[in-house]
Amino acid sequence: MNAVRKALVVVAVLGAGAGVGSTLFALVTPGELQKQAMLQEFPERDPRRREEAARTKELVMATLKKAAATEENVAWRKNWTEAVSDGSRSA
Secondary structure, eight states: OHHHHHHHHHHHHHHHHHHHHHHHHHHHSOOHHHHHHHHHTOGGGSHHHHHHHHHHHHHHHHHHHHHHHOSSOGGGOSOTTSOOOSSOOOO
């Protein structure tokens, strides 16, 4: 009889915990309007941020192309924001 009572208490405590957790999750989860508002605020939605990311990608690709074409150690470039020219030495 004591084992049945302990089992019932364990089931009741676990059920109460699951109920409280589910309630908190339902209260914290944003609604559809809040989700749409958050999606609009992502940095990727900003045109300036997209242009900056595209420029950075261009610089990285140019550096990789130069590294593949030369024996120079381009990993030690001091100013990564400069455009890569084919004939100049970095560092």
